[in-house]
Amino acid sequence: MSVGQLPSVAAAQAKKATKAKKRLRSAPRAERTRTSMTTRRRRAFYAFTSPWIIGFLLLTVGPMVYALWLSFTTFDGISPRWHYVGLGNYRELFADPVTWDALGRTGLFAVTSVPLSIVAGLALAVLVNRPLRARGLLRTLLYLPAVVPPVGAGLIFKQLFNRDSGAANGVLHLVGVDAVAWLDDPYARYVMLMAVLWAAGNIMIISLAGLQDVPRELHEAARIDGASAWRTFRSITVPLLSPVLLFQTVTGMIASVQTVMPLLLTANSGPQSVTSIPQANYMYTMHVFAEYFALGRYGYASALLWVLFVLILIATGLIFKVTSGVVFYTVEPEAKK
Structure with missing residues (x-):
């Protein structure tokens, strides 16, 4: 340089x-x-x-924390004289046969009503997904019961299945069958199942959205390969709908174990007498309602609710665990990319 x-x-x-x-x-x-x-x-x-x-x-x-504190006391909602009892309420409820009977009826109702409602909603979704005349009107009519408030639905079914003036016994009278006490044991549980199926329009709408998201190319390929309609539905449609069915199972289970208002309103004795509700419909939430408002045992009822909360968490975890190998996602999770 x-x-x-x-x-x-x-x-x-x-x-x-x-x-x-x-x-x-x-x-x-x-x-x-x-x-x-x-x-x-x-x-x-x-x-x-x-x-x-x-x-x-x-x-x-806030209310959950307050209820947790109440579950360790003998508070009755009125008297200022209450005592801290620690786990006394929990020991009592686990030793109470009424609690276990109500829990068993609730579990039976959940495992019966949830699959029936999902199957009914999916069947209705398949029906209204077909090219039918007035399909929009049919969808609206099938969905309308789902938007009826629980209070209205309970009163409707109480009038329909009233022993003396109900439409159900009126139909039976026309065919020569004696009137049935639908709102008493052992028929009260069947009335509740019919109320659940009557409101299957909500599940129908969700299933219909899932059906319309299934690629048509897969159905056309299966048809070309000679697969029947049932085989196509079982091998293509249902696996692709598995996330929707999982969502409906979890939410349906949570809703079924928390049912209160229809049970109260369909009782033949009326909600003013909780203890005289038919045994078939005396489920866990009715036991909680009776302890709260009929007996005034706020602490014990709060313990019942917290046990229900834990049981719902356990049941939800079990559902996710059992269905982890059969739920098909079209998009891979972020962690697997």
Whole structure:
């Protein structure tokens, strides 16, 4: 390198150093910009979700914590004289045969009503997914019972199956059959099952959405291969609907074990006499209702509710564990990518 080239080399190096300094100064600025955007997005997220978060904390978490505290006491809701009994309420409920009988009836109702409602909803979804005349009207009529409030549904079924003036016994009278006390033992449980199936329109809508998401190319390929309609439904449609069926199973199980209002309103004795409700419909939630409002044992009833909460968590975990190998997801989870 000649002496004359030294100034130009020095100038080039100075230029590179200047550019490097500019990049160093601009990098923190870009980082600050990204940080400020992340902060604004985080603030916007919490601003929009804050009503739900506040409501969840005040109306769900707060009462649950309060009920947990009550479950360790003898509080009756009125008297200020209550005592801390520790696990006394829990020991009593595990030794109470009435609690176990009510829990058994609740489990039987859940394992019966949930599969029946899912099958009925899926059958209706397959029906209304076909190219029928007035298909939209048929979907609306089948879905309408699902939007009827539980109070209205309970009163409707109480009138339909009334022993003296109900439409069900009116039909039986036309064919020469004696009137049946539908709202008493042992028929009361069947009335509840019919009430569940009557409101299967909600499951129908969810199943219909799942059916319309199944690729038609798979059905066409199966038809070309000579597969029957039943084989196509069993081998293609049901596996692709398995996430929907899992969702319906979990939510249906949770809803079935928490049923209260229809049981009260369909009772022949009326909700004012909880203890005289038919034995077939005296489920776990009715036992809780009786302990709360008929006997005023707030502490014991709170313990019953917390046991139900734990049992629901266990049942949900078991459902996910048992169905982990049969549920088919068309999109792989994030962890497996």
